[in-house]
Amino acid sequence: MKVREFADGCEVAQPLLVRDLDVRHRREGGEYLKLVLADRTGGVAAVVSDEIDRAREVCRPGEVIHVTGRYSRRQLTIESVRAAVSSEYSIDDLLDGPGRDVEQMEADLRALIGTVQNPHLRRLLAVMFGEGTPIWALYRDAPAAKHYHQAYRHGLLEHCLTVAQAVGAISATFPGIDRDIAVTGALLHDIGKLEAYEVQGGAISMSDHGRLHGEIALGYFRVRRAIELLDGFPPDLAQALLHIILSHHGSLEHGSPVVPCTREATLVHMIDNLGGRLGSFDRVEKELPAGEHWSVYDKGIGAGAYFASRSDEAEREAA
Amino acid sequence: MKVREFADGCEVAQPLLVRDLDVRHRREGGEYLKLVLADRTGGVAAVVSDEIDRAREVCRPGEVIHVTGRYSRRQLTIESVRAAVSSEYSIDDLLDGPGRDVEQMEADLRALIGTVQNPHLRRLLAVMFGEGTPIWALYRDAPAAKHYHQAYRHGLLEHCLTVAQAVGAISATFPGIDRDIAVTGALLHDIGKLEAYEVQGGAISMSDHGRLHGEIALGYFRVRRAIELLDGFPPDLAQALLHIILSHHGSLEHGSPVVPCTREATLVHMIDNLGGRLGSFDRVEKELPAGEHWSVYDKGIGAGAYFASRSDEAEREAA
Amino acid sequence: MKVREFADGCEVAQPLLVRDLDVRHRREGGEYLKLVLADRTGGVAAVVSDEIDRAREVCRPGEVIHVTGRYSRRQLTIESVRAAVSSEYSIDDLLDGPGRDVEQMEADLRALIGTVQNPHLRRLLAVMFGEGTPIWALYRDAPAAKHYHQAYRHGLLEHCLTVAQAVGAISATFPGIDRDIAVTGALLHDIGKLEAYEVQGGAISMSDHGRLHGEIALGYFRVRRAIELLDGFPPDLAQALLHIILSHHGSLEHGSPVVPCTREATLVHMIDNLGGRLGSFDRVEKELPAGEHWSVYDKGIGAGAYFASRSDEAEREAA
Amino acid sequence: MKVREFADGCEVAQPLLVRDLDVRHRREGGEYLKLVLADRTGGVAAVVSDEIDRAREVCRPGEVIHVTGRYSRRQLTIESVRAAVSSEYSIDDLLDGPGRDVEQMEADLRALIGTVQNPHLRRLLAVMFGEGTPIWALYRDAPAAKHYHQAYRHGLLEHCLTVAQAVGAISATFPGIDRDIAVTGALLHDIGKLEAYEVQGGAISMSDHGRLHGEIALGYFRVRRAIELLDGFPPDLAQALLHIILSHHGSLEHGSPVVPCTREATLVHMIDNLGGRLGSFDRVEKELPAGEHWSVYDKGIGAGAYFASRSDEAEREAA
C-alpha cells in the first residue's frame, strides 16, 4: 500500500524508509520513539512505545525498515519493527524525488544551455555544468531546500531548471530582456546551496557555512571566482550575472544584500518566487487527506490552500 | 525632432501635444505656466513666462500646439506658442500608446480567447469581449493606470493581454494549473478599472467610484453580475474566477480583501506583478537621458534602475 | 452546578452540551477523546480515555450528554458518559448566547430603525430587516464570529445593534455626521457574514465563499444588488453607504480594499473596533478563574487584560 | 471678506492676523517674505517681494496687519502692508478657536464633573479643575496640539471635554465599565500637554520638556503627585487612573509605555482616537476650496477625505 493511500483504521505491514527519528519523553516520565516513515508518495508519523532501545538501533534515518501496525488519525502506531531485507523493496519506490526523471532533466538542461548564444556565458556554463566536472556532480544531486519545496535529491536541478525554462519562455513576451543573461542567471542563482546544505543519510541540514555566510554570499563567491579564471570575460557581463545571484531574494528583508535593479534580475527573482509558491501548492496537496479541499495555513503560501478538484483523485480514478 | 532626441542646447520649433498644464506662482509673486508637452516618444517639461493669459488659452490639455524655444537641463523654455494646424502634424506621431498596434492586439486577444476550451468561460468571455458589445468598446480603449504603467489609450487591453499571454504560456510549465481559468482570470482581473478611471481630454483620473469602492470591488461586482445572468454557470467555476479578481493584488496590504488561495490566483497575481514591474523599467528607460545608465529611485521598482546597454541607443544606431 | 462555578477537585455529574470533539493520539500510541463541553455560563475541556469508540458515538458536537467525572486544573476527567434525555435539562441553560434577550434586541432594532429619517434608507432597511423577509430570518440568528466575540446564535444581531446604537448615540457629539447614513451603515456593515459563516449543529465555520471572497465583498454585493432593485435610490447615497461596508475594517492590512474617507465610514469603523475590543474583555473575563485579576495574553486585546474588581464576583455575592 | 471666501482673482484689502512669517531666498538670489495670514475662518499663504525689510518689521507673528493684494491659485500676492489699527478689526473675528463658546464649555465641564460619584475622584478633580486653581487657569487656555486638531486657545479643554462627554455617553452601552474612572481619565488624559507645549504670541511650539520627557510622562507625574497629596486615596483607584494616562496612545509605537489593559483605558484610548480622526475631517474641510469634494492626502486621516455635500456650502446658502 502506498503511504498516500493509508486510510483511517487500516492495518500496515510493509517496508518503509526512515526519514527522521526522535526519542521523546512521555510527559509523565519514560520515553518513546517518534518516527517519520515514508515512501515515494509521502510521509507518515509513527510511534514505537515498546522495546524502544532495540527499535532505536533499527530505525536509523536513511535505513529501510519493515513495520507492522495500525494507521489512524494520521499516525501509525507500530506494533513490530525490523530491518528490511533488500529483496523486499525497490529503493526507487521509497525515496521522494522530483516529478521528472533525472536523465530527462539533464537532457532538458543541456538543451536549454544549447540555446544560450553568448560565448562567454557558454564558457562559464561549461565550467559549472560540464559533464564530468565536480560541480556538475554536486549540482545534479543536491536538494533545493530543507523543508519547503524540492527538499529531496535532484531537487536543486529540478528547481533551477524549471525556473530557467520559465524564464526562457517568458523572455520574449516582455521587451528589453537579455535572454542569455536571464537564463544563465536562473541556472546559477541558487548555486550557493551546494555549500549551504549538507545531506547525510537522506537527512538534509544547513551547514555551518550556510548559516554563517548564507547561500547568497557562497554562490556569489563561487561564480565570481569561476569568472575570474576565465580569460577575457567581459566585466559588464560579470556584473550583470552576479547582480542576479545577489538580488534574487528580491528584497533586503528576505536576505538579498541588494535589490534587483535590472530587468533580468527582476525576472529571475519573480519567477523564482512563483516557482517556490507553486511548489508549496504541490507539497501541500501531496499531504492533504483525500476528500479535503482546504489545507491548514501554510507559511510558504501565506494562507490555507484551496484545491477545488483534486488532481490526485483524478489520477487514482484513472488508475 | 522627436522628444526623446532633444539634447542640451538644441532649438525646438515644432508641434507637440499638451499633456498637462499648471499655473504656478513664482515664489516671490506673479505666475508662469508649467506644461508637460509630448509626442509619441516621450514627454518634456516646459515653461511659459510671458503673456501667460494668452498662452493659457492655447495650451489646453489634449490640444496640439506649435512651440519654439530652447531645450536645456531637461526643460524647454518656450519663446512662442500658438495652436497647431492639423496639416502640420499627424496625431499618431504625438499620442503615447502601446508598443503594439491595437488591431494586432485585438487579433491576439481573439486568438487567445480561441484557446479557452471551457464552454461556460467561453460564454462569459463572449459577453465581456464580444465584438460590438458595449463592454468591449470600453475595454479596448481604457488606460491601465493613471501614472505607472500603460497610462494611455488601449493600455488596459495591452496590459491584460500581455499578462494573459504570459499566463497561458507558463501554465504548462508548472503542474496542476487549470489553464482556462487562469487565462480567463488574467483577461478579467483588472476589469474594475473601467469604472475606476475617468478619461477626459487625454487626462486620466480616478473616479469617485474608483476611490470610494476600489477597482477590485467594482470588477468583482461586474463579473459576478454577468455570471448571474448566464444560465447554468457552475458555481465552483464562478467562485474560482471571482477569487482571482478579488485576490489579484496578492495581499491585504496591497488592497486585496483575500489572498490568493489557489494556483490560478497565485499565477495571475504574480505575473500581473511581474508585468507591472517590467513595465516600470520600460517607463523609466523611456525617460532616461541618453548616455545615463542609472535612473533615480523609482517607486514602482523599489530602487534605481540600471540599464547596462541602452536598447534605444542600439535602435538609433541601427536606424 | 454551572460551568463557571467548577472549582479544583469538585465532582461533576450533570448534562452538558458538546461544543467540540477531537480524537487525539496519545503521544506514545493509542487514542483518547478531547472534548469541549459547555453550558450557558462557559466552556470546559474534558477527556475520555476508556471505551472511546462508544463515547465517540455519543459525544457528537451539538448534542447534550450526561457526564460524571472530576474537575481539576481546568480540565474535566470523564469517568462515564451517556446521551442526556430531554427531561434532564433545559436547552436554554446550555446554549451560549447574547447578554440580551433576542426579542428585546429585535424591539431595540426596530426602535432604532424608526429613528432613521431618510426615506430611501428606510426602504432599504425594510428590504433587509423587514419582519418575515428571508434576510431578516438569517440575520436574526447568525453568529458574529467563529471565535472572538459574539460567536453564538444571535451574535450578529447583538453586535450590529450595539455598534449601531453607539453610533447613533455619538453622532450628535461630533459635528458634520449624517446620522442616517452612519446608523444604516452600522446595521449593514457585517451583513456579508450571512454568507461567510456556516452554522452546523452549533459549530460555526467559515464557508468556501467566506474564505475565497471574504465577508466584505459578499456584503458589498448583497447591498449593492438590493439597492439596484430599489427605484430611484440616489447614487450618492448608495456610494456613501457602500463605502462604509467596504472600508469598515479600517485599513488595507485588515482586509478593507479601501480606507474610510468619510466621517460616517470613520465612525462606523472605529465604533466597530471598540465594540470588538470590549467584547474581547467580556469573553476573557468570562473564562478567567475566580480570584485572578490578570488574563493571559489575548490576541483580541493585544495584551493581558486586567480586571481590578471582578463583576462576576460581585454578581455571585449578590446572588 | 472672510478668508474662506477668497476666490481666484479677487482683490483683497482688509486686516488679517499674522500666524507665521518666514524669510525665504529666491532660488536665484535675493529674498522675499512668506507669510501665513488668517482670520477665524481659515488661513492663507501670502508673499511680499518688495521692501521686505520694512514689511518684516510689521509682519510679526501674532500681530494684526492691513494688507492689499490679489488672491490667485491659493496664494495672496501682497502689494501693500501696514500695521492695522485696533478700530479696524475685532480680534474675535481673526483668532481661530473652538466651535463652542468657552463659557459654555466650562459649564459643560462642571456639569460632567458633577456626574462623577466617587468621592476620591471628585476630590482629585477639584484639585485639578477647581475654579481659581492655577492648573485650571492653564488647562482652560491651553491648545490641544501644534498642528493637527484643536491647535488653538481653549483647544485642550474642547478636546478633553468632547472625549469625556462621549466616554460618559457610551459607558452605559457596553457592560462592565466604571464610568467614574473612565470619565475622570478622559478629562485628565492629556494634562501633560500643559507642560509639553509653549504658547508665545499665538505661535504654539513644543517645550524642551515636551520633547525630552513627552507629554505622557509629564501628565503621569503631575497626576501621581496630586494623588499623593490627597489623604486616603485608594491605591487601586490611583493605579487604574494612572494606567489610563500612560496607555492612552494605545500602543507602544504611538508612544505609550504600556498598552491599555483595562476596559476604561481601552475606551478612553479609542474615543480619543476617534475624536482626533474626526477633528482632522473638520480641519481638512475648513481648508478645502469651495466646490471641491476631495482633499489631498491627509496624514491624520490616512487618506484623502471625501465630503459628499459640503456643510459649509449649506451654511452659506442659509446665510
Add this chain to the structure above:
Amino acid sequence: MKVREFADGCEVAQPLLVRDLDVRHRREGGEYLKLVLADRTGGVAAVVSDEIDRAREVCRPGEVIHVTGRYSRRQLTIESVRAAVSSEYSIDDLLDGPGRDVEQMEADLRALIGTVQNPHLRRLLAVMFGEGTPIWALYRDAPAAKHYHQAYRHGLLEHCLTVAQAVGAISATFPGIDRDIAVTGALLHDIGKLEAYEVQGGAISMSDHGRLHGEIALGYFRVRRAIELLDGFPPDLAQALLHIILSHHGSLEHGSPVVPCTREATLVHMIDNLGGRLGSFDRVEKELPAGEHWSVYDKGIGAGAYFASRSDEAEREAA
C-alpha cells in the same frame, strides 16, 4: 554532580533547588508534576508521576529537595523525592547568581561613583545608593529581569554596574559626551525595576505596578521625586538625566515614550542593548548541551547562537 554536567543516561541522587512547580494533566486524564530543579550551574526539567500529592507538598518553589532519578534527553525522571536537610547542601552551590561576588560589585560601584565629579549628581547618587539607605538595600538585591538576562538576586546591580562601567570606559573614545551624566544615567536607568518586579521565594514576577505603569514611568517618577527633594539641583541637569531614563529602550515600539535625543541617552541605550544581547549569549551557552555549537533560535539574540569553541569546555579541561 553539577547540573551542567548531567549527561544522557546518568543516575542522579542529590539535593537540588525547586525553581518552579506545575501540576499538569496527562493528555488522556490524570496528573503529574512538572518541576524545574536547579543548582548554581543551571536548571533541569524534571517530572514526578507517582504519589504526586505527597510530592507536591515537598516540592515548593524556593525549597531544597533531595531527589533520585534518571537523566535522559534533557529531562530528569524522578523516582523518589524528599525534603533535603540543611546539612546535605550549601545554599550557595544551589542559587543562581551573578558571575561576580556581590561585595566586589559593591566595591566596584562605589569606585565608579567616586569618579563622578558633578556635585549635584554625587548628591543624587548618595541618596539612591548611599550605604544604609533603603533604596540601596533594595537595589543591591533586586533581579534584572524575569527571564532573559540576570534573572537572579543581585542581577540588577550586576547589569547596571556593567553597563555603567562600559559607558564610563567608552565615554572618552567618542567626542562630546558628558561622562558624569552618562555614568549616572547608566546606574539609574533601570531603577524602575525595583517596583516593577516582585520576588517571592526565589520566584520573580511582574507586579501590578510593573504591568500597568511600566518600569520606565516608575523609574522616572522615583528619580524626579528624589531630585525635587534636593535643593538647587540644576533643571537642565535633571532634564538630561530623566531623558536617559525615559529613552533608554531606544524607540517607541520598545516602550520608551521618547527616543534618545542626546549623546548620553544614545550611549546608555546602546550599551544597555549590547549588554542585554551579550547576556543572552551567556544564558544560551549555559544551557547548551556539551558538544553542540548551535543553540536553537533565541528571541533575545534574534537567531540561533553559534559557539565555535566552548568556553565551558575549556574551563572543564583546565579544572
Add this chain to the structure above:
Amino acid sequence: MKVREFADGCEVAQPLLVRDLDVRHRREGGEYLKLVLADRTGGVAAVVSDEIDRAREVCRPGEVIHVTGRYSRRQLTIESVRAAVSSEYSIDDLLDGPGRDVEQMEADLRALIGTVQNPHLRRLLAVMFGEGTPIWALYRDAPAAKHYHQAYRHGLLEHCLTVAQAVGAISATFPGIDRDIAVTGALLHDIGKLEAYEVQGGAISMSDHGRLHGEIALGYFRVRRAIELLDGFPPDLAQALLHIILSHHGSLEHGSPVVPCTREATLVHMIDNLGGRLGSFDRVEKELPAGEHWSVYDKGIGAGAYFASRSDEAEREAA
C-alpha cells in the same frame, strides 16, 4: 572668516572650495548656478545668477575659487567669482577631514594591530594594512560614506579605527569574547567600501559595483580571497571573521544577508552602530547655527538632536 562663523548679513570675500555644482532652472525659465562651497569648518549653499556660463567654467567641483557676496538666511548670494590662486589659501584650511591627524591615526592603527596575538590574523592584517601595500594606500585615503558620517578623505580609516579601538576597550568588560577576532573584524568590516565608493575631485559617489553588488559582498570577496592565498589559515577562524563582515549591518532589512550569530559579530555590529549614531551627532552639531539647541529631524539619529551646552561655543570662547 571661517564658514561656521558666517552670520546673517555679513559680507564675504575669500577663497572657498567647490564641493558641488548644479545648474538649475529658474521655475519661470532661465538658469542659475547652485553651489556648495566649503572650508574645513563646514559648508554653505551659494547661488550665481549672472554670467553663469563663465562662472560654470570656474566653479568645478574640487577647485578652489575666490568669491565675493553677501550671506543671509544660510545662503551666500555671489556677486563675483574667479579662480583662486594658490598663494591665496592653504588647502588644509579648506578640506573637510577627520578630527584626528592622519599620521596619528596610522600610528594608533599600528599600535592596535600590535595588540593582536593570533599569528594568522597578524598575517592577514599585514596583507591588508602593511605599509606600502596597495590596499593600505587605498584604505588610508578612502571616505567612509557618501553623506552621513565621515564622508571625507581618511574617513574610512577614522571610522574603522574608532570602532576597533572601542571594540578592543570593551572586549574585557564582557565575558567570552575573542578579542583578536573582534578587533580584526572591526578593522576589516567596511573594507568593501574601497570598491563601493568612487572619489572624483573631492566628490564621493557610489560605483556601479557598489550599487549592483553592495559593499558587504565586495568586502566578503576581498577578505575571503586574501585568506585563501594565506597558507594554513584555519577554516574556523576564516569563518568567524567572514561572518563579522557579512553580518555587520545587524539585520536582513539593513542589508546583511545573515544576522550576527556570534558574540564577536554582535559586538562589532553594535559598536559600529553606536559609532555611526554618535557620528551623526557630530555632523548635526557642526551644521547647527550658533545659539540653537535642537536640530531638525535627522534620519541618522531618528529624531531631532538636542545639545544642551554647545561644545563649539565653548571652543570659540576658549579661542
